[in-house]
Each structure stands twice: as structure tokens, then as C-alpha cells.
Amino acid sequence: MTGDAHFFSGKRALVTGGASGIGRAVVTQLLRRGVHVTSFDVREQDDGPSPWFEPLRVDLADAAATDAACLTLDPHPVDFVCNAAGVSPLQQTTETVVAVDFLAVRRICQRLLPQMPAGGAVVNISSVAALHDLALSVEDGLLDADDHVALAHARANVPEAGLGYVVAKRAVVALTVRLAAEYASRHVRVNCTSPHFVATPMHDAIKRSDPAMYRDMPAPMGRWSSADEQADAVLFLMGPHSRYITGQNLVVDGGWQAVTATAVRTGAPPS
Numbered sequence: 001m002t003g004d005a006h007f008f009s010g011k012r013a014l015v016t017g018g019a020s021g022i023g024r025a026v027v028t029q030l031l032r033r034g035v036h037v038t039s040f041d042v043r044e045q046d047d048g049p050s051p052w053f054e055p056l057r058v059d060l061a062d063a064a065a066t067d068a069a070c071l072t073l074d075p076h077p078v079d080f081v082c083n084a085a086g087v088s089p090l091q092q093t094t095e096t097v098v099a100v101d102f103l104a105v106r107r108i109c110q111r112l113l114p115q116m117p118a119g120g121a122v123v124n125i126s127s128v129a130a131l132h133d134l135a136l137s138v139e140d141g142l143l144d145a146d147d148h149v150a151l152a153h154a155r156a157n158v159p160e161a162g163l164g165y166v167v168a169k170r171a172v173v174a175l176t177v178r179l180a181a182e183y184a185s186r187h188v189r190v191n192c193t194s195p196h197f198v199a200t201p202m203h204d205a206i207k208r209s210d211p212a213m214y215r216d217m218p219a220p221m222g223r224w225s226s227a228d229e230q231a232d233a234v235l236f237l238m239g240p241h242s243r244y245i246t247g248q249n250l251v252v253d254g255g256w257q258a259v260t261a262t263a264v265r266t267g268a269p270p271s
């Protein structure tokens with residue numbers, strides 16, 4: 001039992017991407033606290049169903065399938081949502097990246113937030129890729145657009161999937177802020193986290209594809225984070241100790257942003 005187990009015990013959560021990496025670590029931490037967890041993932045999930053865990057096979061790039069999966073959560077509204085599913089830009093189109101990393105997050109928030117009880121919390125996973133406006137605010141055109149218009153907008157403005165990832169993750173931050181403003185008076189909080197490299201299968205694939213980028217990237221604490229350390233931040237943002245925090249983007253990067261900003265200020269290369 002952890003110290004906040006009384007707060008979590010018996011509540012309900014939806015986690016996307018629960019088959020791997022950060023999502024899986026969030027599922028594990030929630031189950032440890034006595035939360036009933038449903039997980040949407042396109043992949044088979046190792047842990048089979050149990051009275052506490054319901055893994056559902058859902059392709060979040062498919063809007064109708066995502067809607068149908070959200071309906072299965074009725075009649076029990078969820079207290080917590082963690083949108084962790086995501087695809088890296090490697091071997092993906094801009095459309096797939098935007099569909100999974102942003103449009104599915106928006107869809108799930110739109111479907112579930114109206115039913116969430118006071119005290120509920122959403123945590124979306126963005127990325128440090130969202131911290132700089134590398135794609136000239138293309139995300140502004142995604143926020144309110146219907147899915148097909150948003151996809152066409154992304155395809156036309158950021159045909160390269162790497163920038164599509166930046167745009168999708170910036171849209172997640174903007175959506176988080178907007179929803180936090182909308183739901184604060186109902187005492188439902190909406191925050192996001194922005195990890196730097198995390199030791200997960202996604203990260204391993206990036207490492208294999210671009211070893212030079214990986215080698216040159218400063219890791220101020222001498223290592224990248226574990227999925228569990230990212231889950232710690234998610235659980236904090238769901239839990240009682242963040243009860244007055246909403247609309248925030250918690251950067252969980254082991255000092256990468258601090259070191260990079262200091263290097264820009266002083267002109268010395270980051271180490």
C-alpha cells in the first residue's frame with residue numbers, strides 16, 4: 001500500500017497505451033493503489049483481464065472504434081484518464097502521428113470529461129518536442145477542426161512526420177490548457193507531462209534509427225528516465241497532492257531543458 005492508496009482505492013481509470021512503456025507503468029501503479037483500470041491499446045496486452053484490469057484492443061487511429069470503446073466504459077464514469085498511447089514519427093505518416101498522438105487524445109477527452117466526477121483528473125502525455133514552436137503554430141489549425149480537416153491541414157503544412165509529431169504534441173498541450181479552463185469550476189483537473197527520452201520500446205527505436213542524435217543529446221543526470229519515473233509524475237498529477245494544480249505542462253526531463261536554456265544564455269555548449 002502506498003501513502004495515497006486511500007485516495008485512489010476503488011476508483012476507476014482509463015489508460016491508453018497500457019501495453020507498453022509509460023502507459024504500462026501507469027497501469028501498474030494504479031493497480032497497486034486499488035484502482036479499476038481499463039486500458040485501450042492496439043496491441044495485445046500481456047496482463048490478461050482480471051476483476052481490476054480490463055485490457056481492450058482498440059486502434060486509436062480509428063475514430064469510430066475509439067468512440068465505441070469509450071461507450072464500453074458506461075455506466076461507470078472514470079475518475080482518471082491518462083492518454084499515453086502514441087507513435088513516434090519513425091516509419092509513420094504525418095496523418096498517423098496526428099491521428100494517434102492528438103486526435104485520439106481530443107476524442108477521448110471530449111467523450112469522457114463531461115461524465116467525470118468532481119475530484120477527477122486527466123493527464124495527457126506530450127513531449128519536450130512540444131516546447132519549441134518548430135512548425136510555425138500549425139497546431140492552431142488542428143484544435144477545433146473536424147478530424148478530416150485537421151488531417152488535411154497537417155498533411156499540407158507538415159508533410160514530414162517528425163514535424164507532425166511536434167505539431168501533435170503542441171496541440172496536446174494547448175488542448176490540455178483549454179480543457180483545464182473549461183472544467184476547473186467542476187473540480188475536474190486536466191494537466192499534461194512532457195517527457196524527454198524515456199527507456200521504452202519507442203525510445204529504443206529512435207536510438208537505433210539516429211544514434212548520432214542520441215549520442216549528442218545532453219543527459220544532465222547521466223541517464224534517461226525510466227517509464228516508472230514518468231508514471232510517478234502522472235500519478236502525482238492524478239493524486240491528492242496536486243489538487244490545486246490544473247492546466248499545467250509538467251516537464252519531466254531530468255534537467256535537459258534547464259541545461260539547454262543555460263547553454264543558450266551563456267553560449268557554452270550543454271554537457
Ligand SMILES: NC(=O)c1ccc[n+]([C@@H]2O[C@H](COP(=O)([O-])OP(=O)(O)OC[C@H]3O[C@@H](n4cnc5c(N)ncnc54)[C@H](O)[C@@H]3O)[C@@H](O)[C@H]2O)c1
Pocket residue numbers: 016017018019020021022023040041042043058059060061083084085086087088100101125126127128194195196197198199200201202203227
Ligand atoms: N519514450 C520516449 O522517449 C518519449 C519521450 C517523450 C514523449 N513520449 C510519449 O510518451 C507516450 C508513451 O510512449 P512510450 O515511450 O511509452 O512508447 P511505447 O511505444 O512503449 O508505448 C506506446 C503504446 O501506444 C500504443 N499505441 C500506438 N499506436 C496505437 C494506436 N493506434 N492505438 C492504440 N494504441 C496505440 C502502442 O501499442 C504502445 O503500447 C507517447 O505519447 C510518446 O509520444 C515518449
